[in-house]
Structures are given as C-alpha cells and as structure tokens.
Amino acid sequence: MRRLPLSACLAVLGLVLLAGSPVSGQGQATAVVTTPQPGATVSGVVTIAGTAAAPRFLRYEVAFGYENDPTGTWFSLFASTTPVTEGPLAVWGTGDLTAGLYVLRVRVYTSEREYVETLVRGIRVRSAAAPGPTESGATPGAPTPAEPPTRTPTPTATAPLIALPPAPMPSATPETGRGAGQGSPVEAGLSAQVVQTAFGAGVQLTFAIFSLLGVYLGLRAALLAWWRRRPQR
Known part of the structure; x- marks a missing residue:
C-alpha cells in the first residue's frame, strides 16, 4: 500500500477547511448605504x-461617530434581525448634534464575530440654530417703539384730573376732627398754661x-456738736 506524500495530505486538509469555513458566506453579505451620500x-x-x-444573515447595526475621532467612539442608532434590501435602514x-462632520457605519453580521461593514464619511450636520439671523432681522422691524408715544399723552390726561378743584375739602377734615375730640387753639393755650402753672x-x-x-x-448737726462739747460730769 502506497502512502500519499505529505504535500498532498496538506492540500486535501486545506480544501476541507476552506469548504467548511464561513468566510465564503461572509463574502456574499451586503452592506450598502444609498442615502445619505458621502459629503x-x-x-x-x-x-x-x-x-x-x-x-x-444574523443582524445588522447602524451607528454614527465624529469624523476623524481619535478615540473611535461610535453611537448606536438602530439594530435589527430583519434583513433590508434597498429600503430604510434607520x-x-x-x-441635538453639534454642527460638524460625521461618519455613518452599517454592519451586517453573519455570526457574532464575522461581519461586513460600510462607512459613509464626510456627512456635514447643519445646526438647527442656523435660521436664527432671520429672527434677529425681524426684531428691528417690530413696532414696539411706536407704543411709547401713545403712552405719553395718557399722563397729560391724568394731570388735569389731579388738579383737585374741590379745595374746600380740607375744611371738612377739621370739623370731623373737632367732633372726634380734637381741641381748638384756645383750648390748647389753656392746657399749656395749666401745665406751666x-x-x-x-x-x-x-x-x-x-x-x-x-x-x-443743720439743726441736727448743731445739736450733735453741742452734745459733744458739753462738759462731762
């Protein structure tokens, strides 16, 4: 019985491994982004x-990141176990993003460790605050300065009302004061004189x-002095 050479055995083993490897199936996986386009x-x-x-097919994932990010950080957008052909992926x-350049990534997994991916680079996100100048342009044209002239005549109209034609009104106040027990000038003078007296x-x-x-x-001191000076018996 003749033995096969070592090279022939290795060739047969390689063919077996290639036939059982999932890489060939992975090569048929498709990850394509039609919109948005790069740039x-x-x-x-x-x-x-x-x-x-x-x-x-196992699943696909869609993620985005910052263009030229040295950390290689990705933010997941969507994942699904249903394949999509020429349709919406995410x-x-x-x-809420800051204006700048971003990159999209779509991965199609054929196993937990095997996948194909495609990158869409140079996508420029425009900030939603860009239309702000139109609002600032509308501000100077607002009719707000016209309101102060209309308010100025109103104080002039209230001024004649404050002219108070009923000047005799203060005369009624002292009368009520007298009824409440307030003294007249004569009574005030008498009370002051009584206080002084x-x-x-x-x-x-x-x-x-x-x-x-x-x-x-004084008498007490004199008596004490006399008492001390009197002759003792």
Missing part, C-alpha cells in the same frame, strides 16, 4: 436607506421740701 449636508431627521442582507435625528407749683414745692430738709440737717 452630504443634512439637518433634522435623516432617513438612512440602503441594503443590509446576507445568505447567513432614522437619524440630528437636531402746675410745673411752677411743683418746682416751688420741691424747693420748700429741700429747704426744710436743709434746716433739719
């Missing part, structure tokens, strides 16, 4: 359309009391 300018809600299919809301009487009374107290203290 397109988008804003608001963007529909991403294309094809994501494969004979051994919806991309760009309203009472004050004078109080001063005189105080002076008399202090005088008597002084006399008492």
